[in-house]
Amino acid sequence: MSEYANGRPMARYIRHAWAFCALLLVALLVNAARVQVVQAGSYGTNPANRRPTIARYHQPRGDILVGGEPVTGSTDTGEQLRYERTYRDGPLYAPVTGFASQLYGTTLLEGAEDAVLSGSDPMLSPFPLWNDMTRGPSPGGDVVTTLDQGAQRAAYRKLAGRKGAVAAIDPVTGRILALVSTPSYDPAALSGNSEATASAWERLNHDPERPMLNRAVRQTYPPGSTFKVVTAAAALDAGVVTDLDAKTDSPDPYRLPGTTTRLTNEGDGCTDAPVREAFEWSCNTVFAKLGVDVGAANMSATAQAFGFNDTRLRIPFSVSPSTFDTHVDKAQLALSSIGQYNTRATPLQMAMVAAAVANGGRLRAPYLVERTTRRGGETIAGGGVRPDRQVMRPSTAVRLRELMTDVVREGTGANAAIPGATVGGKTGTAQHGVGNSGVPYAWFVSWAQADADLEPKVAVAVVVEDASADRGEISGGGDAAPIAKEVMRAVLRS
């Protein structure tokens, strides 16, 4: 038997076969490089790839701090998605924290500050490219809020489960002191990824009480009579009113211009009432006519200076824009000026209105995050005081403070009076629904300055929408003012 076949040595064919095997190996290597290097990026970010999710939950999430104490936490489940969010006083802080769910994403502060909390923010790394070298995220950073624990608790306690919301801000700095919405929910129910999480999500979304709705910043209401603060500011700034005690030329009832609709008041004595009295006793006829006299352009300008129609406000999560219709006829303008028609405001927006009055006409954009820190407490970014803007003349603010103080001292807002402090307020009872059939919303906006202080300390807006109450008993002074009072007291005490 020869080692030659077909006239050539077999060794030649063995080498050919080896070349074939080597070719297979080269193909494997080239393909491995394709998958692991060229395609790695797109495979890594494929939505079906769970690795980014696993990495995200592999370390404890940073915490949200109120008054120096964390109101959130993380628990090690030992599962594939390792750390789950926990909440201390979940329902109380839910309108601030939002939820951080392994199934449904993040909302509110958990969403807006997710990069810091999850550790993906490049600012968290000790020096540039550190995370690229260690191939892992930094430990989650903390978010320090501006909230006043006492004010937040007082607002939640006084709302007592009724449907409503409270927003309180520091008029001088714009720090948000309280942000409460009821009925609330425990965001911890949404943290995990189990069946229970899915059913909680289902239940919360189909709850007719809408517990996940953040009524303080994400729901707009007709502001009703509380909007008269804005109308009064516009009238004073435009020079339509120069003397608060001079009689106005206001019929009662007031026929809306160009229509046959007659606008009336709840009480008597509004005919030709001076602005001071009309504000104190909340005369619709006087302020409707005042709005028409100021004109759509000036009314719109003032309302927008206060923050209406601003779609860009972030605290740092977005706030539903409050609206003031700028294209209106005179009848619509008359209704708009008393907080009806298309005028709608979030509680936060009305707190901003009170704050601007209290702070001499200067308005600071509200903010919720004082600063963000590394795990150890080292500050990486200050939320900081934002620039302010003059929304009305200082003299106008002084006179509005007078008007609002009168409301609490001797008018509809007497329930908000606090001994040892100057308190200014304005009640509102806003009608809504088709033909005003809905149960009215009770409003109260106010600010307070302790007698010993040089500056106002708090501005607050309360709205109570209580479908269970008797229509006649709903009122800003009766339902909302006591809540505002407790919130203001809590802030003044601290």
Place this chain on the structure above:
Amino acid sequence: MTKAGTTLAATQASAPAVRLPRRRGIELALIVLAVLLSVYGYCAVGVARTGAVPPGAVGYGAGLGVLALFAHLAVRIRAPYADPLPLPIGVLLNGLGLVLIYRLDLETPGDRAAPAQLVWSTLGMGLFTLVILVLRDHRVLQRYSYVCVVAALGLLLLPILFPAVNGARIWIRIAGFSIQPSEFAKVLLAVFFAAYLAANRSALAYTGRRLWRMQFPTGRVLGPIVTIWLLSVGVLVLERDLGTSLLFFGLFVVLLYVATGRTGWIAVGLVLAVLGAFAVGRLEPHVGGRIEDWLHPFATIEAGLGPNQLSQSLFAFAAGGVLGTGLGLGHSILIGFAAKSDFILATAGEELGLAGLAAVFLLYALLVERGYRAGLALREPFGRLLAVGLASIVALQVFVIAGGVTGLIPLTGMAMPFLAQGGSSVVTNWAIVALLIRVSDSARRQYDGREAP
């Protein structure tokens, strides 16, 4: 068969003209290195997962070391001229496989595979030692080629009597252990192919009729081999084990080409392969699905059904990048079913990166190259074909499964030699390495200085 006997006697009579260095020391040093690397990997997994060296590290290293030492001693005594590389490569790959399986066991505490794999590795290295000690000359196998083919067909047919597991009738379960007889059959078939082709290569190469520049052998010579090949492939299609089917086919074509040098065989082989693939793809929905998955690995994701195994495997490789996540730190367990067996390479790819994967591929390539080198150095056709056949089995198997899990070719279930969970596969691969050692020993022992081995 008598011819083989006379050659055997002839070579024993003539003393080698030049004595080659035995290089057993190199082999021992490399084995120590391989054991240390495996223990290091085992410790790295433990440190990454729990922050401490796992308690079993010493036992694991000692066990692997002792087994490797026995194998080495057997080689030193009975195959002193053998190539020093195949044994350390086998030890390293087997050790790495145990590390990877142990690492995946940590993700599935209820389903541990490493202890059983260790038992099988012991059996495999035991078989290696036994083969080296008992089989003094590989040419003995030539006498038993027909026994081999009958045994191979028997093994292939055996699982048909047992219930199907995961859609394929390739396992038999005995006393809690599942055995895959087709793994053993491939060595037996390689022996038979080598023996038959060595005996009939002249007839295959020179006789027969020419058809359009290609020469086809007569039916008398070709008949038996094609029959056996068809039978084995048919059995495999019936058992739905397409990876092994592909492997047998490739082995057959490579050996036929090496034996006869007829490119016509490659053409015929390719035509048959294309026809077979087409027919099977049309007839078997199972296979058609695999081809669809290969063409569109992310189709299930786009359809909203979540990622399938292949896309999870690709994600794992991609997550490894160039340097890998580090042992114990990847998430290849997301592949789910068969993560420890068919998809074991994805764990290597994710945790060791392209660098580690390339190293593993090169180890296989080195093993194959040593087999081919032994084939080149030998002077008699049976040994040559046997060495080439065994090396080709390793090469083809690595290509079929590695190409499958990295999306290069359609995925067919098959065990990565030495790495994957699966007892039959480990034992078979140790038998292959033992035969390669035996062949290489003969090649170097007979070296007469004519051509560099």
